[in-house]
Amino acid sequence: MTHTPGDTPGREPALADTQRAHWQRTYTANPGMYGELPSAPAAYAAEAFAAARAHDVLELGAGHGRDALHFARAGFRVLATDFSPTGLEQLSAAAAGQGLADRLSIVTHDVRDPLPLPDASVDAVFAHMLLCMALSTDEITALVAEVRRVLRPGGTFVYTVRHTGDAHYGAGTGHGDDIWEHGGFAVHFFPRELVDALAEGWHLTDVHPFEEGELPRRLWRITQETPR
Structure with a gap:
């Protein structure tokens, strides 16, 4: 299911389109970049x-x-989504090559739109640095509500975000709402109060600080669960 950026009221279409194009170029030029x-x-x-x-x-x-x-290798049934068809094509080919095609499916999806899943249909959700992309606070809040909708009772949500202690916070081009663009890559840097606000109505079990990459990037790994 493919969605077109710019359809949702309140979205910044130019930034959304720019970031989609950025990731398409990046995955095309750097297959398996991570x-x-x-x-x-x-x-x-x-x-x-x-x-x-x-x-x-x-x-x-x-x-x-x-x-x-x-x-998938760990034995889970996996639905992988991304707004970059190029990245997902690489994933699909890798899954087939590793004999994992029967455990993994893909959907091209923009998280600014509702998740293409029924209520209470998955046990766990994972998002590594997805919530700190070029999303407004309102869009992030709506996405977390969608995550809660599709999780079963007692389901687990693990996500990571760069935070306001990161060296790139405040650097480059500011788009407001704690979104800063550096080197063509826009990031929404999280203050701790946003983490706490997103956990309202959940069981927040862990906020773990860690570092990643050359800068290094400073992140939080957040674990929260839906009530049973």
């Missing part, structure tokens, strides 16, 4: 999902799929 090994947050999430006896996992912003493939 490597084959899963991210550290995905390794953690797989263990958390297994402990919660999850079966169906939704990954938001899967890109070319190193983490989605890790979840």
Whole structure:
């Protein structure tokens, strides 16, 4: 299911279109750009999902799929979404090559739109640096509400975001709402109060600080669960 940016009231169409084009070019020019090994947050999430006896996992912003493939190898049924068809094509090819096609499906989807899933249809949701893309606070809040809608009772949501302690916060071009664009890549940097606001009505079980990459990027890994 493909959605066109700019259809939702309150969206900044120019920024949304620019970021979509940026990621399309990036994945085309750099196939498998993040490597084959899963991210550290995905390794953690797989263990958390297994402990919660999850079966169906939704990954938001899967890109070319190193983490989605890790979840499939761990035995989960995985639905991977991204707004870049190029990244998902790379993921689909990798899944077929690794014999995982029967455990993994893909959907091209813009998270500014409602999730293309029924209520209470998955056990776990994972999103590595997806929520801190060029999304407004209102769009992030709506997305988390959608995550809660599709999670079953007691479901687990693990996500990571760059926060306002990151070295790139306040650098580059400001778009308002704590969104800063640096090197063509726009990031919504999270203050702690936004994490807490998004956890209202959930069980917030962990906010874990960590660093990643060369800068290094400073992030939080957040784990929260829906009430049973």
